[in-house]
Amino acid sequence: MNVPVVDPYQGEFPETIEEYLHHGTMKCIAFNRKGTLLAAGCSNGSCIIWDFETRGLAKEFRDKDSTAPITSVSWSRYGHRLLASATDKSLTLWDVPTGEKIARITLQQTPLRASLQPGSPTPSICLACPLSSAPLLVDLNTGSTTVLPVSVSENGNPPAPNPRNKFADGTPPFTPTAATFDKHGALIYVGNSKGEILIIDSKSIQVHAIVPIPGGSVVKDIVLSRDGQYLLTNSNDRVIRVYRNILPVKGSREEIRNISSNSNEYGSHYDKLKANGTSCLILSCELLDAITKIQWKAPCFSGNGEWIVGASANKGEHRLQIWNQAGRLVKMLEGPKEALIDLAWHPVEPTIATVSVTGFVYIWAKEHVENWSAFAPDFVELEENEEYAEREDEFDLNPREEQAEKVVIDEDADVDIETSEKNTVFSDVEDSVDEISYLPAIPYPDSPDEQPEKCLGSSKLEDSNHSGSPSSMDAVQNGQAIPPASSPMEVDNSTAEDPEEGPNSKRKRRLSVKGLELQQSEKGKKGSTKNKSLGKSTKSSAKKMESANGNSSAFDDEATEDDEINIDS
């Protein structure tokens, strides 16, 4: 709807921290499909839903059974359900409109990540990635679990069968395994500790393809882009690899079955699966920090799939790097000296939300540069000087020509004021789907002693004085993920240390050169506005006087007074 008005040439990635959200201690976040709501899991086991349009709190889910820190949150396709995984090994499914708990399952291992099956509006199946075990498909209605295969033997022996609903006795635990559904949930991509991507049919739990990752390092994250066209892996060798998905987004299961059934003449099952893998994923680029070679945390794609963002996994560092699809670094963003623990890119906007170890969510957005052409029609900003060809009769008076221009309006054209166009960003949705984009606003009543709410900027400055910075936290050892169970203690420790440093660093970083210029121009603008206000009051008085004089002969005093008030209203 905004497309005709918005400048099409502005960049598409964030530049600065715009504001932050604070309610409880947030540990993980996820946007809904349209980016209008942001779900956050907290350290006290509650889930919060933010209205991302107003940056206000829309809903909170609490349960007496859910008090352990949340490790991940996941939305169902159209926003009706929210799944939360927690450090007490539980999975809790919430009904978003009513706030009721639908299901609660306890696993044998702590799930680091859980995601709902994306193909269904009200899914009962989810994919859970435990701390140190194979990924599971969990039926939230029955509690039954299906262990996914995480490796295929290279020496030709058939892989050991995975029994349902229980682990085989004596099975050695694996190191962390990453997994994700594809766009419609037909396939599951698993990244294992041997540095391979396994493509698994989510119904038959059969491995159809294997893609070995260069470097052969443990896969820590595996992420699909929103449109399903790209896949990225984050490995222990500090490299993010981006793959192009050459399977069709719809019908991926059928296509991969065709590939699998058509491939023959291979020395072993493993070689066949590897050959299948070459028909599924193509490596397009590798991303790494060439200088400091940091570990990456929470890498993901932008909403339109054009950009990849990775966060530094170092403690005491809130740093993001953004690359384009060609692998070129386009942006580095630095925030407060607090470790970053989760990240989400907005589905449609150049906005990133990041979770700090302090429990704050920072919102990164494009720096707002005033579009001065918007303030006056026919005014155009020039990038360079242009030679102006002066017309010979430019300064002659042409009354006829001036009048002719006014009549250019074609008033006979028909105007359609009712037909509205579909938003093409979400064109894959059927019209009949009832999607939850917004939660009903229920204004909570004023408390009698409450002082008038201040504007957002003021409250931000006040609140930031109370935040601490965990600058003393050590760097992550050997690139292992921070165990969630210990994070609350670390937060407690950091709060006591260096309370002054956080606000100072924020104040320093918040003002970029552009921001400073903007502030100066805004001050100038406000100054002129104030001057005009003085003039305004004079005009108002004059208006009232004119009105009174004009009407005094016709009305009595009361009527005259009312007329004056009517002018204002």
Next chain:
Amino acid sequence: MSQQPAPAPPYRPYRQVREATPHSRAISCVRFSPCGRLLATASLDGTVALLSPSSLAVIAVLRGHSDGVSDLSWSTESFYLCSASDDRTIRIWDIRPVLAGGAQAAAVSGADRCVRVLKGHTNFVFSANFNPQTSSQIASGGFDCTVRIWDATSGRCTRAIEAHSEPVTSVHFIRDGSIVVSGSHDGSCKIWDAKSGACLKTVIDEKKPAVSFSMFSPNGKFILVAMLDNSLKLCNFATGKFLKVYSGHVNRQYCIQSAFSVTNGKYIVSGSEDNCVYIWDLQGRNVLQKLEGHTDTVISVSCHPTENKIASGGLHNDRTVRLWVQDS
């Protein structure tokens, strides 16, 4: 375009069926609720009245403002009503008990239904509008020359835009809630991004006459702008072109609120300072009817969302709310 559109049905005239005087002073605004079951009216006496849309009987009176009320806006589900007042506040009223009906509704006093007071404007609040997409957002404009965006849930002012150099006369959200149009006495009509507060476009930029009213069309492609030179203009805001100009009425002094009528044929409806309600054909721009009966300026009109009804409110010498129905 290959097929010619079906000819518009022949115009059937409106006639007055009801008249009520719910207020002791001038009426400033009338608004049908989106569900069509209530008609809200605002007045300089500081009260907001909820009337039956068929009988104009007073169902409830909302008291709480300490000065005159200038504008009203319903949330999309008709659960909440916000009022803009000269006491520099915007109040959000919970209308759900009234919609639930029954004798209990009458027993509940108006003050208890006020769930939120939005404070921050430094002068009269002249206009307010709920975001139609999410009712958690309200835009307001006032005599402090600012357009403000509020989080209705918490009462927080999320944006304070120094929008104009003269009082803001109107604010209105587009149907998807992404942008806001504002009109002002400074003669300009501007479009703002509701999220960032950035100015996206200036549609009208004249020093005179003042822009007295502006609103988006139902599909969000056009802007209807009223100017204090007796004209109403329909403008394609993406291109900045005026498509239609409606005239014949009198509007030189007051900020008269207009409306689109889409339930049967397409009309532009507006009040007038010659005490009439004017109805124009949207396409042909001709005056289809003048509704006479008010005895002072008709300051506000509202069209019922589903029935062929128009409500209108008059200023101090009239103080009536009148209901006009199209014969079938």
